[in-house]
Amino acid sequence: METQKRPRGRPKSLFKESSAGTMQSLDRALGVLTTVARSERSSLSDLAREVGVPTATTHRILVTLQKHGFVTFDEERQEWMVGIEAYRTGASFLRRNSVLEIGRPILRRLMQDSGETANLAVPDGAEVVFVGQVETQNPIRAFFPPGARTPMYASGTGKAILAALSEEGLKKVLGATDLTAFTENTYLPGPGLYEDLTETRARGWSFDREERYEGMSCIGAAIFNDRAEPCAGISVSGPTVRFSSEHAPELGELVLNAAQEITYLSGGRLPKG
Numbered sequence: 001m002e003t004q005k006r007p008r009g010r011p012k013s014l015f016k017e018s019s020a021g022t023m024q025s026l027d028r029a030l031g032v033l034t035t036v037a038r039s040e041r042s043s044l045s046d047l048a049r050e051v052g053v054p055t056a057t058t059h060r061i062l063v064t065l066q067k068h069g070f071v072t073f074d075e076e077r078q079e080w081m082v083g084i085e086a087y088r089t090g091a092s093f094l095r096r097n098s099v100l101e102i103g104r105p106i107l108r109r110l111m112q113d114s115g116e117t118a119n120l121a122v123p124d125g126a127e128v129v130f131v132g133q134v135e136t137q138n139p140i141r142a143f144f145p146p147g148a149r150t151p152m153y154a155s156g157t158g159k160a161i162l163a164a165l166s167e168e169g170l171k172k173v174l175g176a177t178d179l180t181a182f183t184e185n186t187y188l189p190g191p192g193l194y195e196d197l198t199e200t201r202a203r204g205w206s207f208d209r210e211e212r213y214e215g216m217s218c219i220g221a222a223i224f225n226d227r228a229e230p231c232a233g234i235s236v237s238g239p240t241v242r243f244s245s246e247h248a249p250e251l252g253e254l255v256l257n258a259a260q261e262i263t264y265l266s267g268g269r270l271p272k273g
Helices: 024-039 043-053 056-069 082-096 099-116 156-164 165-175 193-205 248-265
Strands: 072-074 079-082 115-122 129-133 150-152 206-209 216-224 230-238
Touching: 024 043, 024 079, 043 056, 072 099, 079 206, 082 230, 099 115, 099 129, 099 230, 099 248, 115 156, 129 156, 156 165, 156 193, 156 216, 156 230, 193 206, 193 230, 230 248
Parallel strands: none
Antiparallel strands: 072 079, 115 129, 115 230, 129 150, 206 216, 216 230
């Protein structure tokens, strides 16, 4: 009797791998899941068209995701939605990735790229609270101890956050503020401040020219949460002599890019328009 030869080498995978080294079936499944999450609820036919996968294949993917709790099906409306396991996965990410934790290496890089002290602050009522800082090695530099507070209208980071608020939110914050002119350059709530916030909104970064401390300037940008709302701000600060009008746009771009990177890495999204 002839002995049957055993196949040599690795057995064929049940999953077809693409040229990029990814599993096509998993790639499709994740594509379907992210599309469901983006649309909040969607019919089978709309999902299949959106991801470019045949309807029958899309349905098998959805049923598999449903089995594991990542999507759920509304029988009455015949629509698919994200499930509880998708929420738990996202919640795990949020617990691990706070703005401060994510911001630390970006703060350090911002300090190195700009040559100025980099700061991270969060809003608290009508003030911002400094929660993180990486000091420059320049002998003359800005310093804000952790927990230091300042009114939003007199802070580069604060003005960046104010500029990103809705009109209603802006009025609410400024209405709860005790007004103090810290220097002759301080913009108190009024036409001057509103014009400054309009400029900040247009270019994406704020410019505090000795509005809190004489001889010190600051450039800030807002960080946004998953609802496209300002939840924090990042800035560079230092002696005004190093914040000339010619140099400010370069610093502004560095700060804006850092804010957008933290927004993205922390699961936030930028406001439209």
